[in-house]
Amino acid sequence: MKLKGTRFGEIEFSKDDVIHFEEGMIGFHHLKQYVVVNTKQDSPYRWLQSVDEPKLAFLVSIPESFVADYSPVISDSEAQALGLSPDTSHLVLVTTTIPTGNPKAATANLAAPVIINLESRKAKQVILEDEAYTIRYPIFSGSNPDGKLAAA
Numbered sequence: 482m483k484l485k486g487t488r489f490g491e492i493e494f495s496k497d498d499v500i501h502f503e504e505g506m507i508g509f510h511h512l513k514q515y516v517v518v519n520t521k522q523d524s525p526y527r528w529l530q531s532v533d534e535p536k537l538a539f540l541v542s543i544p545e546s547f548v549a550d551y552s553p554v555i556s557d558s559e560a561q562a563l564g565l566s567p568d569t570s571h572l573v574l575v576t577t578t579i580p581t582g583n584p585k586a587a588t589a590n591l592a593a594p595v596i597i598n599l600e601s602r603k604a605k606q607v608i609l610e611d612e613a614y615t616i617r618y619p620i621f622s623g624s625n626p627d628g629k630l631a632a633a
Contacts, residue, residue, distance in 0.1 A: 486535040488528070489518060499532060500597055500604045503562070507593060507606050512537065515604070517574075517597075527574065529595065541574040542589055547620050553594050555607050563598045563605055570599040576606075577620070588617040 484492045494516045505512050506529075514532035525546030531537040544551040553573065555565075565571055574595045579587040591614035597604040 484516070484530070484532055484535055486530055486538065488538050489520070489530070492516065492518060492530065497602070500529075500602050502604050502606070504605060506539065506595075507608075509537070517541075526577065529574070540577045540579065541595060542577045542620075544573060544575045544589060544591060544594070547589070548591065548618070551591065551614075553591075553596075553607070553609050553614070554611065555596060555609070559596075559605060559607055563596060563603050564601050565596070565598055572597040572599055578617075585621045587620040589620055590616045591618045592616045 482494055482496065484494065486492055498516050500515045500517065502513050502515065504510060509531075512531045512533045515529050516532060518528040518530045518538070520526075520528065525543045527541050527543070529539040529541050551573075560566075563571075574597070575589045575591055576593070576595070577587060577589045591609075592611075593606055593608050593616065595604060595606050
């Protein structure tokens with residue numbers, strides 16, 4: 482299958498690469514199908530590219546790259562909806578914002594992670610009840626002049 486997006490040009494993917502959000506992403510409930518695009522091999526950043534709307538792609542990141550102890554707890558009903566058990570292979574991503582012209586001010590939304598069941602390809606953006614996680618976690622700290630990812 483091929484998708485001609487505005488950000489990455491033509492993207493080739495298989496049916497098995499498609500991730501299905503029954504409820505869509507927050508604010509984009511009508512868009513259900515996405516693929517994860519990795520543009521740089523060793524980067525913690527990915528793109529969640531909409532298959533339904535090729536102009537839309539969310540920047541996401543692997544939260545463990547900058548928060549070593551990030552372990553979101555989701556409700557039993559959300560785990561059940563995703564078909565997750567303790568043994569299910571899954572991926573946790575967080576939406577990430579990089580302000581134009583100021584990449585060191587990048588933030589990650591730790592309060593609403595994207596949980597992907599890697600076996601069934603079902604996904605959901607979950608709003609956590611844990612108030613310890615913020616929607617604007619600063620990825621880079623002021624004490625990190627090299628620009629390397631900061632640990633929480």
